[in-house]
Amino acid sequence: MKTNPPHAWPSNTQEAISIQEQLRSQVVTTDELAEVRYVAGVDVGYKHSDSLTRAAVVVLSFPDLQLCDRAIAQTPTTFPYIPGFLSFREVPAVLQALEKLKITPDLVLCDGQGLAHPRRFGLACHLGVITDLPAIGVAKSRLIGEHEALSNRRGHWQPLLDRGETIGAVVRSRTGVKPIYVSIGHRVALTTAIDYVLRCTSKYRLPETTRWSDRLSREDKTN
Template sequence: MKIDIPKTWPVDATEAIAVQNRLRTRVITTDQFKSITTVAGVDAGFEQNGTVIRAAAVVLQLPELTLLEQAIAHRPTTFPYVPSLLSFREMPTVLDALAQLTLEPDLIICDGAGIAHPRRLGIASHLGVRIDKPTIGVAKSRLLGTYDELPPEKGAWMPLMDRGERIGAVLRSRKDTKPLYVSAGHRISLETAVDYVMQCTPMYRLPETTRLADRLASNRGPMPPVGTSAISKAQQMRLF
């Protein structure tokens, strides 16, 4: 995948916030794509006591969720941990992993926020604007916003609101489990983002894209062989 990776990145919070405020005006939250048949997941973990970032990218075929390709990249950790500035800590290595892919996915799902962010530029939006691709943010915890009580059924969702603005969806991806916080990243609407997240989430709480990317980034056990479904036949039988 051809990516123009910046040679320099912000080194402190003041500079990073200035970049967010500049790029936020370029985020598009309407559907601007032709068709989506391949979807990537990206995530980042840490090695050597947090001094090295290990980022992973996986590409799956839709609707089968067949694993088509995977890549890992490493970089030294150079940006401090700041909750609303995680993209500056993780994204350089995520871009390195995406650049290794021979396939160019139609959509990328990130482990983190899209516009559900104080400055409306979480890692999914930042990545989408940087490479001009449709992206979705799927966070496991809420960064900000409020919502009404969520029904327990799989697929139920409620708007995530912040100061009168709808910034995302609180989605029940599996019955009676903690919800996910879905937000548009770039070049996709919230309703479409929720639809694709559900297409990628047949069984577990997390979509297969980011579930596998997290597994690879954290080096937690073997991955499914390339060319096979991310959900095994035994697991598929449990869905019915």
């Protein structure tokens, strides 16, 4: 698939904040997705003392979640690790991996935040806007926001709130295990995002998209 980043990558946080503020108005928070036949998962790791960023992307059929396509890309790491700016560190490699895919996904589940971000423009929003693909943020931990107590049963969720605004949801993806944090990335409403995340989650806490992409990112790391 083809990608076309609309901006130069920043060299400092001031430039990064400016880009986030410019692009966040382009995030679509309603459902603008067609039939979902393929879902993608994205995972990013690092090599050689973080000097190389390694992105893995998998494409699974939906709803049966069978592996259909996969790609890996490595790029020099050009942005430091700073909470709230993860996309500038990871998205350049993710875009290169996406360009290697033979199948264009209908929906992307990102291992990171979407609107649940201090400037409402986390990794899932950034990747969604750049590619114009429907995207969802699925994070293992909370960056910001508060929520009410959550039931232990699978499928229960509570709104994640920040200053009175719903920025995502805390979701019990498996009975009795720690919740995950789901937020809009682009072109998917929150309740739709929760539904797709749960439908992509079978026996484990994390969606199969995340599990497959994490597995791929760990393979053959000596290369």
